[in-house]
Amino acid sequence: MSSSVTVPESALPPRGAQSFISRLKAGEEIAYLITLTAGVTIFLITALVLYELIAQSALSRHKFGWSFLFTSVWDPVAGNFGALPFIYGTVTTSLLALLIAVPLGLGAAIFLAEMAPPKISNMMTFLIELLAAVPSVIYGLLGIFILVPVLKQSVVPALKSVFGALPIFDGAFYGMSIFSAGIVLSVMIVPFIISVSREVLLSVARDQREASLALGASQWQTIWRVVMPNASTGIMGSIFLALARALGETMAVTMVIGNTPQIKASLLAPGYSIAAVIANEFTEATGDLYLSALVELGLVLFGVTFVLNGMARLLIMTTAQKGAHK
Amino acid sequence: MKPSSTIKNLVNYTMFAVTGLCTVIAVGILFFILGYLVYNGGKSLSLSFFTNLPAPVGEMGGGMANAIVGSGKVLLLATLIGIPIGFLGGVYLSEYSSERIAFTIRYITDLLNGVPSIVIGIVIYTVVVHPMGHFSTFAGGVALGIMMIPISVRSTEEFLHAVPQSLREAALALGAPKWKSIVTVVIPAAMRGIISGTMLDLARVAGETAPLLFTALGNQFWSPGWNQPSATLPVMIFTYAVAPYEDWHRQAWAAGFVLLTLVLLINVTARLALSRGTYVPRG
Amino acid sequence: MSLEGRTSSSPQNPAGGVEEGMSKAPASMKLSTQDLNFYYGGFQALQSVSLDFQENLITALIGPSGCGKSTFIRTLNRMHETVKGTRLTGQILLDGKDILKEDVNAVRLKVGMVFQRSNPFPKTIFENVAYGLRVNGFQGGKTAIHEVVEKSLVKAALWDEVKDKLHQSAFGLSGGQQQRLCIARALAVEPEVLLLDEPCSALDPIATAKIEDLLFALKTETTIVIVTHNMQQAARVSDFTGFFLLGRMIEFSETNTIFQNPTKKETEDYVTGRFG
Numbered sequence: 001m002s003s004s005v006t007v008p009e010s011a012l013p014p015r016g017a018q019s020f021i022s023r024l025k026a027g028e029e030i031a032y033l034i035t036l037t038a039g040v041t042i043f044l045i046t047a048l049v050l051y052e053l054i055a056q057s058a059l060s061r062h063k064f065g066w067s068f069l070f071t072s073v074w075d076p077v078a079g080n081f082g083a084l085p086f087i088y089g090t091v092t093t094s095l096l097a098l099l100i101a102v103p104l105g106l107g108a109a110i111f112l113a114e115m116a117p118p119k120i121s122n123m124m125t126f127l128i129e130l131l132a133a134v135p136s137v138i139y140g141l142l143g144i145f146i147l148v149p150v151l152k153q154s155v156v157p158a159l160k161s162v163f164g165a166l167p168i169f170d171g172a173f174y175g176m177s178i179f180s181a182g183i184v185l186s187v188m189i190v191p192f193i194i195s196v197s198r199e200v201l202l203s204v205a206r207d208q209r210e211a212s213l214a215l216g217a218s219q220w221q222t223i224w225r226v227v228m229p230n231a232s233t234g235i236m237g238s239i240f241l242a243l244a245r246a247l248g249e250t251m252a253v254t255m256v257i258g259n260t261p262q263i264k265a266s267l268l269a270p271g272y273s274i275a276a277v278i279a280n281e282f283t284e285a286t287g288d289l290y291l292s293a294l295v296e297l298g299l300v301l302f303g304v305t306f307v308l309n310g311m312a313r314l315l316i317m318t319t320a321q322k323g324a325h326k
Numbered sequence: 327m328k329p330s331s332t333i334k335n336l337v338n339y340t341m342f343a344v345t346g347l348c349t350v351i352a353v354g355i356l357f358f359i360l361g362y363l364v365y366n367g368g369k370s371l372s373l374s375f376f377t378n379l380p381a382p383v384g385e386m387g388g389g390m391a392n393a394i395v396g397s398g399k400v401l402l403l404a405t406l407i408g409i410p411i412g413f414l415g416g417v418y419l420s421e422y423s424s425e426r427i428a429f430t431i432r433y434i435t436d437l438l439n440g441v442p443s444i445v446i447g448i449v450i451y452t453v454v455v456h457p458m459g460h461f462s463t464f465a466g467g468v469a470l471g472i473m474m475i476p477i478s479v480r481s482t483e484e485f486l487h488a489v490p491q492s493l494r495e496a497a498l499a500l501g502a503p504k505w506k507s508i509v510t511v512v513i514p515a516a517m518r519g520i521i522s523g524t525m526l527d528l529a530r531v532a533g534e535t536a537p538l539l540f541t542a543l544g545n546q547f548w549s550p551g552w553n554q555p556s557a558t559l560p561v562m563i564f565t566y567a568v569a570p571y572e573d574w575h576r577q578a579w580a581a582g583f584v585l586l587t588l589v590l591l592i593n594v595t596a597r598l599a600l601s602r603g604t605y606v607p608r609g
Numbered sequence: 610m611s612l613e614g615r616t617s618s619s620p621q622n623p624a625g626g627v628e629e630g631m632s633k634a635p636a637s638m639k640l641s642t643q644d645l646n647f648y649y650g651g652f653q654a655l656q657s658v659s660l661d662f663q664e665n666l667i668t669a670l671i672g673p674s675g676c677g678k679s680t681f682i683r684t685l686n687r688m689h690e691t692v693k694g695t696r697l698t699g700q701i702l703l704d705g706k707d708i709l710k711e712d713v714n715a716v717r718l719k720v721g722m723v724f725q726r727s728n729p730f731p732k733t734i735f736e737n738v739a740y741g742l743r744v745n746g747f748q749g750g751k752t753a754i755h756e757v758v759e760k761s762l763v764k765a766a767l768w769d770e771v772k773d774k775l776h777q778s779a780f781g782l783s784g785g786q787q788q789r790l791c792i793a794r795a796l797a798v799e800p801e802v803l804l805l806d807e808p809c810s811a812l813d814p815i816a817t818a819k820i821e822d823l824l825f826a827l828k829t830e831t832t833i834v835i836v837t838h839n840m841q842q843a844a845r846v847s848d849f850t851g852f853f854l855l856g857r858m859i860e861f862s863e864t865n866t867i868f869q870n871p872t873k874k875e876t877e878d879y880v881t882g883r884f885g
Contacts, residue, residue, distance in 0.1 A: 031505030032422055038414035039423065039431050042479065045472055046438045052449045107348030115342055116349070117693075124353050126597065131356045133526075133593045134586065135533025137560045138363070141567050141582045145575070146362055190352055207728040211791070214686060214722040215741040215798060216714045220338040225744065229731050248442030250536040251564060275444045275536070282448070282540050295452075298445045309440040331712050333746070 053299045059292035068296060074261040074277075076286070081293035083300060085261040089178060089271035090301075093253060094246040096182030096267065097189055102239060104186075105193030112194070113201035114223050125198060132191035140255030143184040148175040148256060151183070156268065170266040176258035179267040184252045189242040196241060196316065200234030201227060237315030244308040248301060250275035274301045360586075367583020370576040375584075380546050380557070383571060390581055392548050396463065396556035397532070400542055403467025403552070404474055404531055409524055411471075412478020419479065420486035421508050432480075439476035446472055447537035455541060461555035466542030470531045477530065481523030485516035518599060525596035529589045535560035559585050638702075639664040639832040640685065640720070640802050645699035647680060647689065647856075654680045656856045658699075662802070662849075667824060667833040669843035669864065672853035673884065678836045679725075681853065682804050685834065686720040687713050703802070718745060721800030725807045727787035729779035729794075734771050737779045737790055738762060741798035757797055765793035766823040785816025792823070796831075803827070805835040809842065821846050840880060844868050852876045 060068065060081065071082025108128070112121045156173045163169045173179075204227050212222040228235070258270020259280060274297050285291045374389045381388030415435070419428050450469040455461055489512050497507035513520075542556045544565065549556035559581055566578035640662040647655035655677050662668050670678040683689050684697060687708065700707045708716045718741075729737050738758045747754065758775070762768040767789040771782070779790055788808060795803060805824075809817040824833060824846060837843050843850050844864060851861040852875070860867060860876045871877045878884055 027505050028503050031508070035414045035418035035422055038411050039418045039427075041411055042415050042431065042438065042475060043434050045475070046434050048453065049438070049441060049446070049449045052452045053445065056448070056452050104348050104351060107345045108352045111342075111345035111349045115345060124349060127353050127356055129597075130590060130593055131352070131359075133529060133533075133589055134359060135535070135560060135589060137533065137535045137563050137567075138359070138582050138586050141563060141578060142359060142362060144567055145366075145579075187355055190355070194352060205728070207724055207726065208730065210688060210691065210722075211724060211728045211730070211794075212740070212744075213691060214688060214717055214724075215744065215794070216718040217740075217744040218334045218338040218714060220341040221334065221744045223341075225740070226730055244440065248444070250442070250444045251560075255564070255568060275442060278444050278448065279536055279539055282451070283543070295448055298442075298448045301442055302445050305440050305442055306437065309436065313436065331714055334714065334744075 053295060053302060057292055057296035057299050059288055060296040061292075063289065064293075068293075069300070072261075072263055076281075076290050079287070079289055081289070083274070083297055085263050086272050086274040086277050086297060087300070088263045089181075089257065090247055090273040090275070092178050092267070092271070093181040093185055093257065093273060094243055096178070097185035097246050098239065098243060100183065100186035101190045101193055101242065105190045105242075106197055106235065108190075108194045109197035109201060110223060110228075113198045114219070114227065125195065128191050128194050132195065136188070136249060136251040137255075139184055139188055139252040143180065143252055143256040147184060148180050151175070151180055167265040168267045171264070171268055173268040174258075174270070176256055176270050177268050178257065178271040181253045181257040181271070181273070182267070184256055185246045185249060188249060188252060189246050192242045192245060193238050196238035197231070197235050200231045200238065200316070203234070204230040233315045233318045237312045237318075240308050240312035240315065244305045244312065247308070248275060248305050250279050254279050274298075360590075363579070363583045363586050366576075366579040367581075367586075370580040371583060372580075375577065375580050379548070380562075383574075386573060388573070388577065390557070390559065390562055390577065392545060393557040393559045393562040393581070394584075396542065396545070396549055397559040399463050399549075399552070399556065400466040400470060400538070400558055401528065401532055403464065404470035405524075405528060407468060407471030408474025408527070408531075409478055412475045412527075413482050413520070415475070415479040416482025416486060417508065417513070419483045421504075421512070432483075435476045435479050438472075439480075442536075443473060443534055444536040444539075447540045450537065451540040458553070460553070461541060461543035462553045463542055463549055463556040464552040466538050466556065466558065467552075469537040469541045470534060473531050473534065473537065474527050477527045478524065481527070482516075482520055485519030485523065486512060488519065489515045518602075522596040522600045525592050525599075529592040529596070532592070533560055533585060533589050535564055638662065639704065640834075641702050642681075642684070643700040643702065645681070645684065645697065645701065647677075647684060648696040649692075650694050654856050655684075658856075658858045660851055660858060660861060662832055662834055664832050665828055665830070666848040667828050667835060667846055668849040668851065669847035670834065670836045670851050670853060671838070671840060671843050671879070673879065674838070675855075676853040677856040678853045679806055680856075682806050682834060682836050683722075685802070685804055686717050686722050688722065714745075718798050719800055720802045720804060721795035721798065722804045722806065723788070723791050723795050723808050726811050727784060727791050729782075729787050729790055732779065733776045734779050734782070734790060735775040738793050738797050740794060745798065758793075761793040761797040762790075764796050764823065764827060765789045766819055766826075767793055783816075785812050785819065788812060788816070789820065789823070792820070796827075800831065802832045802834065805833065807836050807838060810838065817842070840868070852879060854879070 064071070064081065068081065069083050069087065071080070072084040073080045073082045074085060075081070112125055116124070152173060152175050156179070160169055160173075208226050208230055209222050212226045213219075217225070253273050254276040257273060257276055259272055259276060260270040261272045261277065262269070264271070278294050278297055282291070282294055285294055374387050376389060376394065377391050378387060378389030379392055380390065415431070419431055423431065446469050450465055450472070454465040454468055458465070493511055493515060494507055497511045498504065502510070538558050538561050542558055542561070544561050545555045545557045563578050563581045563585065566574040566581070569575075638661040642658055642660050645655055645658040646653065658677075658681060670682065672678045680689070685701060689695050689697060690713065697709070701709055703716070703719060708720070730740060732740070735758055738761050739754050742754055742757060747757075749757075759768060759772075762771060767786060770786060771790075774781070779787065782790060788811075792808075809820055812820070821842065824835070827833065835843075835847065847864045849861065850864045850867040852859045852867060852871075852873075854875055860871060860873045862872070866872075867876060868880050871880060
């Protein structure tokens with residue numbers, strides 16, 4: 001501090017305190033603290049979610065241990081709870097959804113990213129992203145009243161006439177089933193696959209395409225042999241994201257899956273998913289063990305989607321970085 | 327070696343058609359959904375839907391007035407909880423935090439975003455409903471509010487980041503303290519994006535059903551105040567759709583139509599506002 | 610064919626004198642453009658460019674940034690068609706036949722291209738070179754493909770450095786090696802003309818020298834056109850040089866003439882460093 005007057009050191013307030021106070025008065029510290037509080041709150045809320053899941057499922061976890069994941073009995077009366085039928089239902093419906101949505105979604109993404117003129121591509125992408133905004137319960141509504149009757153009347157009889165010998169199409173079809181839930185789910189996750197894959201494809205460096213075309217390759221050959229390999233990690237990421245979404249889907253699945261905790265080979269049989277059983281039975285759960293078992297199911301679901309989402313983000317980030325280098 | 331150009335071109339055109347077909351199917355689904363809802367919902371819609379309370383089973387003329395109001399209240403509370411936390415968190419991430427802390431908070435936020443909505447419902451049940459002893463509009467608002475946070479954080483941060491550094495520097499160079507430069511310059515520049523992001527956030531939770539199942543639950547009657555269980559539009563759709571009554575099905579369609587219209591309208595408006603352009607520097 | 614852009618001295622007419630309008634390129638002209646005009650939307654990037662590229666020689670195209678030389682070379686294998694909103698008038702004759710009227714993939718087999726920044730595919734070294742064979746329905750078996758790959762890598766002066774790691778990723782190579790890989794990739798389909806668009810601009814002098822050496826060896830089998838902003842490179846490497854300015858070809862002559870005895874003032878200003 002340059003000054004023509006020498007002020008004795010002891011007369012000045014300690015340096016740090018002075019600047020803190022003046023910053024406080026200027027509002028600086030307050031602003032910082034307010035926003036920091038918000039950040040900390042988010043942290044605390046997430047910690048709370050984790051804590052509650054772990055705490056409230058403790059009863060069930062201690063009683064059943066790891067065998068919870070492998071038992072297929074769900075008997076509230078006797079107090080025997082096992083997650084297997086729900087894990088089975090969740091996994092099967094989601095895989096079926098992926099089986100349908102990935103080819104369809106990738107095909108559309110390729111068309112929108114590589115082949116369609118920009119204006120059409122942007123408009124169609126806009127519409128497809130609107131699909132992602134449709135609430136789950138609406139998909140459920142359409143599932144019950146439109147999809148299931150159509151499946152019952154036309155699609156499943158046709159499938160059975162050709163593939164009826166296969167165990168996955170065995171047995172009577174009453175509408176509510178793993179199959180119906182899988183189809184509804186596939187419609188719900190298609191927009192995610194399209195939207196993310198399209199962005200990933202667009203981010204592939206231009207000169208990769210040019211190098212291929214300059215060697216006499218056709219546009220499709222370029223897409224299949226060069227662009228897709230370049231985008232493969234990102235596309236994997238989009239699939240993981242879609243899968244994570246499908247696993248956690250509640251309402252649409254609850255409305256068409258049949259709500260029967262069983263494991264059958266046939267896709268046409270009714271089943272149950274983790275999210276669906278929680279939705280249906282949580283408010284009616286009698287007894288702490290029952291409730292605890294349901295919470296443990298929630299914990300399982302959370303764990304799986306957490307891992308999948310983490311992997312997805314990693315994969316998508318990797319592709320973005322690759323494209324940036326070029 | 328000579329190219330088999332006819333086969334090459336044939337495959338090219340075929341794949342063009344196949345991928346085009348995939349796109350048409352995907353887009354067609356949207357119109358399909360809209361079409362059915364407009365048709366089935368439109369013909370079931372009547373004034374009584376908006377003004378009447380649900381009627382007992384078997385009686386006609388019931389409506390969802392309480393559900394509409396209930397949804398409104400729940401969403402209002404959700405916005406009041408979720409947006410301030412999300413917005414301020416986004417400001418912190420973009421303007422104040424160091425890179426390491428920012429990474430941690432972003433990671434945590436993504437974690438929260440990935441929690442299935444039904445799990446949020448479980449947690450709020452344990453934390454709010456159970457101690458209170460009853461279901462309530464309040465609990466529903468809290469659940470949806472928590473769901474709004476992650477999206478709000480990310481979108482706020484993204485739009486604040488998009489504001490050029492030169493703008494901040496200009497304000498600081500004129501002697502404004504940092505917080506003032508943020509409030510008077512940076513945030514206004516990002517405002518359009520932030521508002522659009524908020525609208526999209528709202529549209530997303532407006533359709534959420536699962537978290538409300540164990541928090542607001544449902545109610546046949548009006549739910550005054552915040553401490554009683556409340557009917558909400560999405561939950562009514564669910565309840566009515568799975569019930570065996572024809573009249574209830576029709577009302578479910580009507581409610582679905584109303585809900586979807588609302589959600590899509592907010593979405594389209596927000597997206598169009600976004601695409602109209604965010605901050606564009608002059609010169 | 611317009612007279613604009615043609616200088617009085619040409620390979621066919623070393624004694625000088627202005628050419629009268631010729632409607633057909635002479636037989637030893639491998640590739641020639643006739644009155645090429647190119648538009649990006651409303652902007653005209655190339656004006657009446659008529660150039661002949663003699664067979665089995667190296668022709669360099671020089672000029673300041675934005676003069677159109679890169680735009681021009683990209684028309685020679687119709688890469689301009691990958692960008693929307695462009696328009697081309699005029700003719701491009703390969704062995705007397707207009708490539709604008711032929712199947713574009715067939716054209717690109719005969720006229721290959723190496724780009725400014727190396728762009729190997731995310732595949733192994735082997736598969737990068739073999740790519741052109743695979744997409745064009747190469748009829749030979751595995752041994753035949755291997756032979757072609759080896760031959761191309763030898764011509765690109767890369768074989769010794771990669772022969773033990775053919776099945777490793779191309780991204781493991783250095784920048785200069787990657788660019789030679791791209792040259793090998795282009796050579797694998799045995800093009801009659803090879804276009805190089807500033808191939809050494811991202812490389813150090815040693816890597817650049819390696820590529821210049823291999824071009825010398827290559828020209829006995831291939832007609833080479835190289836765009837470069839490095840005048841010393843053009844002087845070292847090429848037999849003929851064309852000088853572009855603002856979308857027009859100002860002067861085209863033997864390299865020695867362009868650099869030591871240019872006819873046009875603009876050429877002289879450029880090669881002596883007065884601008885650009």
